[in-house]
Amino acid sequence: MTHEKPELNVPEYDVIVVGGGMVGSMLCAALASDTDNNHSLGPNRQDEPLRVCVLEHQLPAAFEPGSEPAYDLRVSALSIASEQMLKRVGAWEGIKTRRACEYKRLSVWDGERDGRTDFNCADINADHLGHIVENRVIQLALMDVLSELTNVTVVTPARLSRFRQLNHGVEVVLDSGNTVSARLLVGADGANSVVRQQAGIAMEKKLYPQHALVANVQTALSQQDITWQRFVPTGAQAFLPLCGQQGSIVWYHSKEEIEQLKSLDEDAFLQALQQSFPEELGPVEAIHARGAFPIAKAHAKDYVANRVALVGDAAHTVHPLAGQGVNIGLLDAAALAQVIHEAVAKGRDPGTHAVLRRYQRWRYGDNQLMITALDSLYEAFKPRPMLVQQLRSASLNLVDQMAPIKHQLMRHAMGVSGDLPDIAR
Numbered sequence: 443m444t445h446e447k448p449e450l451n452v453p454e455y456d457v458i459v460v461g462g463g464m465v466g467s468m469l470c471a472a473l474a475s476d477t478d479n480n481h482s483l484g485p486n487r488q489d490e491p492l493r494v495c496v497l498e499h500q501l502p503a504a505f506e507p508g509s510e511p512a513y514d515l516r517v518s519a520l521s522i523a524s525e526q527m528l529k530r531v532g533a534w535e536g537i538k539t540r541r542a543c544e545y546k547r548l549s550v551w552d553g554e555r556d557g558r559t560d561f562n563c564a565d566i567n568a569d570h571l572g573h574i575v576e577n578r579v580i581q582l583a584l585m586d587v588l589s590e591l592t593n594v595t596v597v598t599p600a601r602l603s604r605f606r607q608l609n610h611g612v613e614v615v616l617d618s619g620n621t622v623s624a625r626l627l628v629g630a631d632g633a634n635s636v637v638r639q640q641a642g643i644a645m646e647k648k649l650y651p652q653h654a655l656v657a658n659v660q661t662a663l664s665q666q667d668i669t670w671q672r673f674v675p676t677g678a679q680a681f682l683p684l685c686g687q688q689g690s691i692v693w694y695h696s697k698e699e700i701e702q703l704k705s706l707d708e709d710a711f712l713q714a715l716q717q718s719f720p721e722e723l724g725p726v727e728a729i730h731a732r733g734a735f736p737i738a739k740a741h742a743k744d745y746v747a748n749r750v751a752l753v754g755d756a757a758h759t760v761h762p763l764a765g766q767g768v769n770i771g772l773l774d775a776a777a778l779a780q781v782i783h784e785a786v787a788k789g790r791d792p793g794t795h796a797v798l799r800r801y802q803r804w805r806y807g808d809n810q811l812m813i814t815a816l817d818s819l820y821e822a823f824k825p826r827p828m829l830v831q832q833l834r835s836a837s838l839n840l841v842d843q844m845a846p847i848k849h850q851l852m853r854h855a856m857g858v859s860g861d862l863p864d865i866a867r
């Protein structure tokens with residue numbers, strides 16, 4: 443007796459994306475919107491654009507341009523490459539008209555010794571190094587773009603429950619019991635990706651002993667254009683500027699210490715913050731919100747399986763100390779969209795292994811390099827013997843004095859080096 447897989451007749455969509463977070467909605471926009479390179483035609487349907495469906499469990503609270511809601515806790519440092527991609531899919535205007543803070547300078551120093559490196563965009567004739575933007579602003583601006591595209595269906599609230607991988611497509615069952623089908627299923631459903639787990643893709647994961655406390659603060663200093671990070675033996679302390687006197691601080695420490703800090707009332711927390719953070723923070727006038735997160739690094743063994751691909755945190759998590767998580771996720775989305783466009787332009791089925799392998803070859807090595815680099819940075823600034831501390835500080839000072847290395851590092855942080863997808867250039 444043979445057990446042949448039942449087949450789909452014609453899948454309803456070319457691509458179903460699970461997760462309309464920052465990365466998932468960027469993927470949908472890059473697949474379906476009219477970027478200059480978007481010459482994609484649906485397979486065997488020569489004049490039709492790709493049919494894309496996104497399933498999102500929960501959209502963030504609305505934020506209309508012109509309104510001034512309280513700052514969200516989750517913010518991201520968007521690189522120049524990310525800005526470029528968001529421009530190309532038409533989402534940048536929706537970000538700028540809501541809220542985004544440009545930064546031009548970046549400083550990193552060793553709190554134990556005198557090592558320090560200061561980066562300034564003027565040194566490489568750039569206008570800025572990046573923007574700090576609330577995650578929900580990025581997501582909502584991308585959702586605005588999707589709502590204008592007739593070939594994109596946004597299904598929300600909707601949660602993927604399970605799926606079946608068939609020969610010519612994937613059949614997805616939602617929590618509601620409804621089913622949808624596509625040639626390709628993409629997991630953009632974050633670090634605990636159900637798509638990854640159900641596709642049987644293993645993930646190597648390491649939890650760092652550190653946790654991160656994130657808080658929105660109002661400082662006495664006026665609008666800032668610098669983001670900084672000081673390394674102390676207990677972990678890093680970082681500041682990201684928001685609009686006006688607002689800023690976001692990230693405080694890395696042991697789990698126990700973060701829990702203790704989180705439980706303090708506002709006055710006691712404010713006092714602890716002023717005592718521990720460097721004077722660059724300036725006097726803090728108010729704390730608006732606080733939250734804590736465990737920190738992990740993780741990498742899926744594969745980004746692709748039969749008619750399945752993973753992007754963003756579903757595929758990898760990095761230590762947030764260089765603020766690269768969403769930037770590399772957006773690059774995954776743009777690279778996968780480009781690979782799919784190129785395949786369908788040649789009349790190929792975008793869900794086949796040969797097409798998906800190209801995406802994995804393109805992104806896997808670069809992401810592994812980022813995970814390793816951030817892990818090394820974390821390791822270098824752990825409590826170390828005196829000699830290592832001296833070497834570490836000397837390296838920071840050396841970088842500060844060697845313009846070519848410094849400029850190269852700056853370009854790397856801006857995301858403008860390496861093998862970039864077309865819409866990131």
Ligand SMILES: Cc1cc2nc3c(=O)[nH]c(=O)nc-3n(C[C@H](O)[C@H](O)[C@H](O)COP(=O)(O)OP(=O)(O)OC[C@H]3O[C@@H](n4cnc5c(N)ncnc54)[C@H](O)[C@@H]3O)c2cc1C
Nearest residue numbers: 461463464465499519601602631632754755765766767768
């Ligand atoms: C403390 C901290 C600070 C950070 N700071 C930065 C920074 O400055 N810069 C930076 O680049 N990165 C930063 N990161 C990392 C960044 O937040 C993540 O890389 C980014 O959120 C990943 O985006 P994503 O779209 O892949 O996943 P997520 O943001 O997790 O989105 C996943 C989406 O999928 C949806 N979903 C999940 N399961 C289902 C399902 N079954 N069905 C339907 N929908 C589903 C969810 O509702 C969600 O909208 C930070 C992380 C931490 C912990």
